[in-house]
Amino acid sequence: MPEGHTLFRLAREQSILFAGRPVHVTSPQGRFDAGAALLDGRVLDEVFSYGKHLFARFGGDHLHVHLGLYGSFTTGAGMPPPPRGALRMRWEADGPDGAGVWTDLRGPTACEVLPAPEVDRILDRLGPDPLRPRADGAAALRRISASRTAIGALIMDQAVLAGVGNVYRAEILFRHRVSPFRPGRQVDADLWAAMWADLVTLMRAGVRMGRIVTTRPEDRSRRSGAVRREDAHYVYRRTGLPCRICGTEVRTQVMVGRNLHWCPVCQAV
Known part of the structure; x- marks a missing residue:
């Protein structure tokens, strides 16, 4: 299972590539169709991690991802490959240099859209994260x-x-x-x-x-x-x-x- 430093790096990478831009969100596998439809085309405000949880904020909605034992993100530039297998979610956007960027999510334990109060409930039940500023x-x-x-x-x-x-x-x-x-x-x-x-x-x-x-x-x-x-x-x-x-x-x-x-x-x- 990825540990906190991996999620922190992922959040930083995804913020650099996608934050401040409209993101095309799909679910080739179909298991995240409703969530993808809710987020598709919206501007991504920020991506942050807390412990082993990843959060991407689109206005008042947050995408919550927990990779669990088998989840993984794959990120690339240019045209993404044709979807294959159990591809839960795909993001596509114009990158910071104008070229296309994409990221694919496979096998997570959690991939869901949550309102801010639900995010707060998750954060409230977690202990301090050594990577967070001013963690106690x-x-x-x-x-x-x-x-x-x-x-x-x-x-x-x-x-x-x-x-x-x-x-x-x-x-x-x-x-x-x-x-x-x-x-x-x-x-x-x-x-x-x-x-x-x-x-x-x-x-x-x-x-x-x-x-x-x-x-x-x-x-x-x-x-x-x-x-x-x-x-x-x-x-x-x-x-x-x-x-x-x-x-x-x-x-x-x-x-x-x-x-x-x-x-x-x-x-x-």
């Missing part, structure tokens, strides 16, 4: 510190923290040597402040690079040049491999429906 990490701590639930589950809960998925969960816990099984109420304010600041830094870097890199240069097999895929993470998808710090085998088990990765020594309970 203390709001997440208030939920975490009041819970006996494991911190590895809490930071995947979008009502606690918006935009953090399986990769950032595994990596932020490792970077701060926190067991994913530690109860939330045992995470103190100083530790959470450090974790929050680190998340902001890592997710902003993810926006810039278009990928998640969490390792420090000194912990990689190659310390200079582009970060290779096998050097990008400390524990995520490294089950059975030696921990980069202590050499213990990285372990995996399912937590809140996703594979959790951790080092049992560096992140001892």
Whole structure:
């Protein structure tokens, strides 16, 4: 499932290409026909993300997209290809340089038109997003510190923290040597402040690079040049491999429906 940095990049890209212009909206698959008809030909005001949600504002109506596990956008210039397969939604417009631009949406969990109050209801049930300006990490701590639930589950809960998925969960816990099984109420304010600041830094870097890199240069097999895929993470998808710090085998088990990765020594309970 795309994490918050991916949605932030998508929102920025779509704003640059489409905002301030009339957009031709269709649903080749047919499942979004009513919504496409409502938006077709209207000027797109802005696109923004919050956590794993994408919102495109057309006047008083908002297109809400949640990609889920399988959703994806594909964007191109010039004439779009003939529609194929389960193409939920297509946008077309004159781009900022006068050439045509288009974007296709496939396989989202949600693709719907909502009035502003419904958008507010979605936003109100989400925790703070580390990528949003002036986001309040203390709001997440208030939920975490009041819970006996494991911190590895809490930071995947979008009502606690918006935009953090399986990769950032595994990596932020490792970077701060926190067991994913530690109860939330045992995470103190100083530790959470450090974790929050680190998340902001890592997710902003993810926006810039278009990928998640969490390792420090000194912990990689190659310390200079582009970060290779096998050097990008400390524990995520490294089950059975030696921990980069202590050499213990990285372990995996399912937590809140996703594979959790951790080092049992560096992140001892």
